[in-house]
Amino acid sequence: MQIKQLASFTGVSAKTIRYYEDISLLSKAKRGDNGYRYYDDQDVSLLKFIRRCKELRIPLADIKRLVVVQSSGNDPCKQVDTIIFQQLEKIRIAQYELHQLEQNLKTLANCCKHERIKDCAILKHLRSN
Amino acid sequence: MQIKQLASFTGVSAKTIRYYEDISLLSKAKRGDNGYRYYDDQDVSLLKFIRRCKELRIPLADIKRLVVVQSSGNDPCKQVDTIIFQQLEKIRIAQYELHQLEQNLKTLANCCKHERIKDCAILKHLRSN
DNA sequence: CTTGACATTCCCGTAGCTGGAAGCTTTATT
DNA sequence: AATAAAGCTTCCAGCTACGGGAATGTCAAG
Incomplete structure (x- = not known):
């Protein structure tokens, strides 16, 4: 899916999604031949997770840590x-x-x-x- | 008095005082021959007023309006x-x-x-x- | 005469975006 | 086929209310 669809699925604006990529809260999106960003269901989940953290007013720096930490399952x-x-x-x-x-x-x-x-x-x- | 003294009388840092002048919350200070800003007791009062408003978390734009309005006594x-x-x-x-x-x-x-x-x-x- | 404590301006960074410009591609309409 | 509208891209500026720091100037004391 394209960025606007990801935006509408998650309630996070396209601008903000690009911003999150800029600050490396999201990893670099795959690009099509036209340079467009493309996303999948995993991206939807992750962004929803982020949005929920944001609702709790957790600073982006901390959200980043929460995102990163999830890949170290046994810690x-x-x-x-x-x-x-x-x-x-x-x-x-x-x-x-x-x-x-x-x-x-x-x-x-x-x-x-x-x-x-x-x-x-x-x-x-x-x-x- | 010089800016640092105004700062210590009011609890507002010299940096912030200059910033307030920049955004026209304070009017331009008189300058000495050396270019230094000089202040008097009225400036102390005004800055204390501003500081009190800030403690109430009133946005600077609104504080500005409160400052301006004080010169229109009969309104x-x-x-x-x-x-x-x-x-x-x-x-x-x-x-x-x-x-x-x-x-x-x-x-x-x-x-x-x-x-x-x-x-x-x-x-x-x-x-x- | 030098040191230190002041003063000045200017520019960058903060958090978390949003808006807008300029310029692509893709899709829809005439 | 031409054009318009929508969507995508990058980059730059601005929001709040300052604080940090650089480069430079001035003044009083020792």
């Missing part, structure tokens, strides 16, 4: 484990930060009395101290 | 209000997404039985379907 899966746990940790930290942020923004939003700019309580707050 | 503060509310909304959406993500990652992390790669339950999950 322990510690690396996989670690990547997932680190990702979970990152998400939890981000959640905490967002929670703090939400509190601050709520306070700020609530102090708005629809004044004019020169009396705006939000701006005063932001300028204070 | 209503609707713009300010809107920016803060939009920011709050963004944060809430991000929180929701992170919550979903956390659930998915937790499920994935828990299914790890410390197998070898070829039996790894995490990888199986990510490949499934």
Whole structure:
């Protein structure tokens, strides 16, 4: 199949697929005589795998490691484990930060009395101290 | 004062200050005969204001609008209000997404039985379907 | 007079793409 | 057969918000 079909099967745009090849997340695709890239079912599986990792917001560098590691079948899966746990940790930290942020923004939003700019309580707050 | 002092008063690096001037978030600084930038107390206040907005993760484009709007004292503060509310909304959406993500990652992390790669339950999950 | 701590500009790299230009091939329509 | 539309290719630029580092200039202290 051609690149656009791979794209529609996996939900990853053709542009992105080429980009993944560029950064060697995908290996070089076979080319036809016309220079077009051609793909098969294995490529579909791999890209779907990648897309799922992306949905978990795993960075491409880590996804690459997950892709590579799959060909070393007898090794322990510690690396996989670690990547997932680190990702979970990152998400939890981000959640905490967002929670703090939400509190601050709520306070700020609530102090708005629809004044004019020169009396705006939000701006005063932001300028204070 | 020179740029480094402004930096230390505000917690914004000299590099970043120059960058803000480049993108016109700050107006062009006065220059000495040697070409050095010189700043005063007003610049300190403004940069502190900007830093506070940044802590709320307000995008620079919006911060710019908040900076500009402050010179139109008699206008209503609707713009300010809107920016803060939009920011709050963004944060809430991000929180929701992170919550979903956390659930998915937790499920994935828990299914790890410390197998070898070829039996790894995490990888199986990510490949499934 | 030299050293070190400042300052300047400029360009590259980050992550993960997306958009667009310029130029092929292939397919569909007139 | 000619042409148009769609799909493919490569390459270059731009997005956010800077940080690193090079090459160079300036200023105060020892």
